[in-house]
Amino acid sequence: MTAVAMPARPARPSHAKRNASLLAAAAVVVWAVLSIEVDWTELADVPGGIGRIFYNMFLEKGVDWTYLPTAAEGMLDSIWIAWVGTIIGAALSLPIGFFGARNVSSGLISNVVRQVLNAIRAFPELVLVIVVFIPIAGLGAVAGALAVGLHSVGTLGKLTAEVVEGIDPGPVEAARAAGGRPLQVQRWGVLPQVLPEIVAFWLYRFEINIRAAAILGVVGAGGIGTIVQETINYRRWDKAGLAILVVIVATILIDVVSGWVRRRIIEGSGARRVGGEALEEPEFAGSGAGRVDTDIG
Amino acid sequence: MTAAQEARPTGRPAKPPRSLALPIGVVAFLVITWLSLSEEIGIGLNVGDLIEDAGRGLDIWAEFLEPNWAFLPDTLGPMLETFQMAVISAFIGCAVALPVSFLASRITAPNVAAYIADRSLLSIVRAIPDILYALIFVAAVGIGPLAGMLALLFFNIGVVAKLLSETVDGVDPGPIEATHAAGGNRLQTTRWAVLPQVLPNYVAYSLYTFELNIRASTVIGIVGAGGMGQLLNAQRAFFRYDNMVVIIIELFVIVFVIEFFSIRLRRRLV
Amino acid sequence: MIRFENASVVYPGGVHALKNVTLEIPDGQMVVIVGLSGAGKSTLIRVINGLVPLSDGDVTIDGVSVRHARAGELREIRSRIGMIFQTFNLVKRTSVLNNVLLGRLHDAGTLRSVLGWYRPEDIEIAMQALERVGIVEKAYVRASNLSGGQQQRVGIARALAQNPKIILADEPVASLDPPTSHVVMRDLQRINRELGISTIVNLHFLDLARVYGERIIGMRQGELVYDGTGAEADENVFRDIYGRSLTADDLLGEPAAAPA
Numbered sequence: 001m002t003a004v005a006m007p008a009r010p011a012r013p014s015h016a017k018r019n020a021s022l023l024a025a026a027a028v029v030v031w032a033v034l035s036i037e038v039d040w041t042e043l044a045d046v047p048g049g050i051g052r053i054f055y056n057m058f059l060e061k062g063v064d065w066t067y068l069p070t071a072a073e074g075m076l077d078s079i080w081i082a083w084v085g086t087i088i089g090a091a092l093s094l095p096i097g098f099f100g101a102r103n104v105s106s107g108l109i110s111n112v113v114r115q116v117l118n119a120i121r122a123f124p125e126l127v128l129v130i131v132v133f134i135p136i137a138g139l140g141a142v143a144g145a146l147a148v149g150l151h152s153v154g155t156l157g158k159l160t161a162e163v164v165e166g167i168d169p170g171p172v173e174a175a176r177a178a179g180g181r182p183l184q185v186q187r188w189g190v191l192p193q194v195l196p197e198i199v200a201f202w203l204y205r206f207e208i209n210i211r212a213a214a215i216l217g218v219v220g221a222g223g224i225g226t227i228v229q230e231t232i233n234y235r236r237w238d239k240a241g242l243a244i245l246v247v248i249v250a251t252i253l254i255d256v257v258s259g260w261v262r263r264r265i266i267e268g269s270g271a272r273r274v275g276g277e278a279l280e281e282p283e284f285a286g287s288g289a290g291r292v293d294t295d296i297g
Numbered sequence: 298m299t300a301a302q303e304a305r306p307t308g309r310p311a312k313p314p315r316s317l318a319l320p321i322g323v324v325a326f327l328v329i330t331w332l333s334l335s336e337e338i339g340i341g342l343n344v345g346d347l348i349e350d351a352g353r354g355l356d357i358w359a360e361f362l363e364p365n366w367a368f369l370p371d372t373l374g375p376m377l378e379t380f381q382m383a384v385i386s387a388f389i390g391c392a393v394a395l396p397v398s399f400l401a402s403r404i405t406a407p408n409v410a411a412y413i414a415d416r417s418l419l420s421i422v423r424a425i426p427d428i429l430y431a432l433i434f435v436a437a438v439g440i441g442p443l444a445g446m447l448a449l450l451f452f453n454i455g456v457v458a459k460l461l462s463e464t465v466d467g468v469d470p471g472p473i474e475a476t477h478a479a480g481g482n483r484l485q486t487t488r489w490a491v492l493p494q495v496l497p498n499y500v501a502y503s504l505y506t507f508e509l510n511i512r513a514s515t516v517i518g519i520v521g522a523g524g525m526g527q528l529l530n531a532q533r534a535f536f537r538y539d540n541m542v543v544i545i546i547e548l549f550v551i552v553f554v555i556e557f558f559s560i561r562l563r564r565r566l567v
Numbered sequence: 568m569i570r571f572e573n574a575s576v577v578y579p580g581g582v583h584a585l586k587n588v589t590l591e592i593p594d595g596q597m598v599v600i601v602g603l604s605g606a607g608k609s610t611l612i613r614v615i616n617g618l619v620p621l622s623d624g625d626v627t628i629d630g631v632s633v634r635h636a637r638a639g640e641l642r643e644i645r646s647r648i649g650m651i652f653q654t655f656n657l658v659k660r661t662s663v664l665n666n667v668l669l670g671r672l673h674d675a676g677t678l679r680s681v682l683g684w685y686r687p688e689d690i691e692i693a694m695q696a697l698e699r700v701g702i703v704e705k706a707y708v709r710a711s712n713l714s715g716g717q718q719q720r721v722g723i724a725r726a727l728a729q730n731p732k733i734i735l736a737d738e739p740v741a742s743l744d745p746p747t748s749h750v751v752m753r754d755l756q757r758i759n760r761e762l763g764i765s766t767i768v769n770l771h772f773l774d775l776a777r778v779y780g781e782r783i784i785g786m787r788q789g790e791l792v793y794d795g796t797g798a799e800a801d802e803n804v805f806r807d808i809y810g811r812s813l814t815a816d817d818l819l820g821e822p823a824a825a826p827a
Binding site for chain 2: 618643644645646648650652654655656658659665668669670672677680681722725726729735
């Protein structure tokens with residue numbers, strides 16, 4: 001090989017844009033730390049405070065096991081709230097989701113429906129319960145269930161619409177070509193493709209709603225939230241510790257069972273997404289988040 | 298040959314036995330639902346009562362429909378606090394979540410014990426809703442944004458670590474093999490073969506967490522953990538529905554604006 | 568000198584991937600391994616740097632046992648062995664230079680490498696490796712923006728950056744088109760001759776094997792069934808190794824262009 005002139009080594013590229021963004025982000029964080037009205041010297045007391053509470057709840061006298069029936073009842077209330085709320089959400093979101101899908105309903109209708117769903121989604125269950133449902137149904141579990149249900153319609157409706165939009169048009173075309181009426185086309189051409197994924201969404205929503213239901217208890221909408229709040233307010237630490245344990249155990253159990261069922265449904269159908277925050281934010285779906293959960297949690 | 302077999306033309310397969318799973322599942326579902334709606338055990342949903350009582354709500358809603366815009370300046374301080382809390386918690390939470398998520402993925406975990414311990418811990422952290430954290434921390438360090446930030450911190454770690462560990466589970470194993478073949482240790486492999494693959498996702502998750510924090514501030518503020526939520530709760534205590542509606546609308550607008558930019562940014566990253 | 572002594576590998580699940588292989592590869596030799604998929608080629612290569620653990624027997628490199636090396640020793644052994652993969656195994660999202668620097672990880676030490684504070688000497692070695700394969704001008708280009716042939720050359724540069732005594736190549740050209748395949752094989756051959764690095768290559772294109780293999784080893788069902796020169800390996804030999812007649816899929820089909 002004859003000698004050729006060695007190409008020159010390239011210069012190091014400048015990362016101006018990236019560095020500027022990083023600097024800006026760091027500046028925002030520093031500003032927040034400096035400007036927030038918090039006495040940072042209190043940070044030193046934090047471990048002590050947490051340690052004390054932890055000790056009071058779990059170690060001083062051990063948790064109060066006699067409180068278990070009450071706590072379990074409260075947790076069960078929260079589970080019912082989540083259950084009813086998810087059913088309401090699932091039942092309503094299925095037809096609404098179809099209306100929100102561009103390929104099934106018209107472009108205009110689907111747009112309007114999606115905007116309405118977005119508006120509903122924007123309100124956390126807590127706000128819905130305070131503003132809408134406690135005034136109607138009074139304090140208690142019913143208000144909680146309705147709030148969870150309405151919010152779930154928003155989220156599930158959006159996800160259903162997206163799944164429907166993502167279907168393979170082949171079977172739908174075949175159903176139409178065979179002379180099927182619109183409802184039949186939906187039932188036999190679209191539904192079989194999307195049902196497993198949608199049911200998986202319902203189950204995942206149920207898992208999230210358990211947490212939402214626990215939260216609602218704090219404003220009097222029933223459930224374990226009320227119990228945790230009261231036991232903490234009245235400084236009944238051993239009872240509070242038990243209530244928290246109940247929440248943890250029940251939530252993990254439900255997550256595991258629900259996750260198992262979801263996996264069985266999805267594996268049987270070969271659909272893509274299963275769960276995780278990827279459901280809420282579809283641009284995360286391709287990143288691997290939300291794939292089939294592996295063992296613990 | 299049984300009569301059934303004789304009747305069927307040869308060559309056709311027998312109908313597969315119906316699995317019991319579906320009927321059992323449906324029955325279980327109906328039972329649970331019925332229980333959940335019942336008076337004694339469940340929540341006591343009585344649609345008749347509901348429709349009757351709906352009238353009650355109208356008075357309150359009337360008040361909600363008259364926002365007291367003069368209240369707006371009073372909301373600015375808490376709004377700023379919500380924002381500050383969201384930033385700080387997201388920053389620290391995401392920083393802590395990075396090593397936690399590496400331990401929670403089989404690919405980057407040093408050994409099985411650490412993996413199981415980490416995943417169990419993560420399950421527990423995620424099983425507690427943000428409000429319960431807020432209750433605990435308010436009891437531990439007192440009312441105010443410090444408790445709120447601590448609560449958001451744990452909440453954030455749970456969310457980001459789960460998302461990130463699942464992403465790590467899905468990385469291309471090729472560069473990992475190449476790094477091992479070149480004599481790299483686990484830390485080096487994580488830094489140069491895994492991290493570059495998940496970094497854009499990580500940034501997206503961090504932005505998402507910030508968004509979640511803003512939304513969560515309503516919720517945790519209700520128990521005294523600072524920000525707009527605390528203001529909301531104060532107004533609720535005085536039945537100032539006209540002020541509450543202003544706060545809610547403000548939150549709605551803020552979340553909408555942040556979401557708008559955040560979704561675009563995240564889409565460009567992932 | 569690489570020495571196999573009754574090396575055997577049984578995968579969990581019972582697959583007997585290597586059966587009692589005994590073999591010696593002197594320093595500086597270029598060896599091509601051929602055989603059907605599943606014949607044990609990949610396993611043979613991967614027991615040399617311990618990516619696949621041995622079930623029985625041993626592999627020693629200059630007398631040091633690979634099978635009994637502890638974690639730190641194994642990394643030391645691997646740092647002197649460069650490896651090239653069929654799918655290149657580059658970190659797609661980062662620059663070519665960062666990919667080549669993966670070859671400096673062991674020598675640079677954990678602290679420096681994790682923080683990215685490579686010494687100028689390390690950067691220099693990486694740049695020289697890129698120059699040797701002729702793509703230094705792409706040093707700061709994102710790896711995913713390169714063509715297949717260019718990516719494989721980055722892979723070779725990464726291996727060179729380790730200052731290796733041995734280079735292992737697992738089907739390095741299977742994903743490349745014929746002209747590029749010849750370019751890459753010629754690069755490997757040149758490196759072997761100029762730098763005296765022992766080179767062991769898995770190939771499934773038999774015409775390539777004959778051209779570039781100074782020594783050819785045939786594997787069938789985990790056993791070593793042939794060991795001879797490229798010149799001696801004719802169609803009959805290959806038929807023995809493969810256990811069947813040759814097909815068009817076994818040949819690259821395109822002869823090398825005249826060397827520049």
